[in-house]
Amino acid sequence: MKKKTVGLALSVMLAGSAVLAGCSTGGGDKDSGSTDGKKNLRLTDTSDITTVDPAKATDSVAFNMIGNTMEGLYRLDKDGKAIPALAEKTDISSDNLTYTFTLRDSKWSDGSPVKAQDFEFAWKRAADPKTGSSYSYIFDTLKNGADVTQGKKPVDELGVKAIDDKTLEV
Known part of the structure; x- marks a missing residue:
């Protein structure tokens, strides 16, 4: 009986130790944080x-x-509502056909600035049939989009254009 009780106590202590170890802050792990608070x-x-x-x-x-x-031009918030991300401002033409995005200041991981030309390049590349994107049809709603994704028109005719480094017109 005494052996059973000791065995049970040891089992409970071992299980408890394993659970508590999962709550550790990782004090000795040099990768868990740094002196600058990151x-x-x-x-x-x-x-x-x-x-x-x-x-x-x-x-x-x-x-x-x-x-x-x-990060994209917009992201979804906790309620699933689209909110600006890299788009600082969005102007919509009176006929609702042209969207002009003004980009906020942001940088790539190498420190170079994110530019409107980056979006133009990425969208045209994704719409280009040569890329083989399974989701190229998403660009069908843009000016000439369906013709571009089907290879009937050149990629340069896709309705997306960088006006300057901070302005993307769709």
């Missing part, structure tokens, strides 16, 4: 990342990675 966030997913190319992504793992590392 913390590291490590995310895992269900399988390997297939691509980080937004034009070629087709699976949830790739979309999760892209969503966690890249």
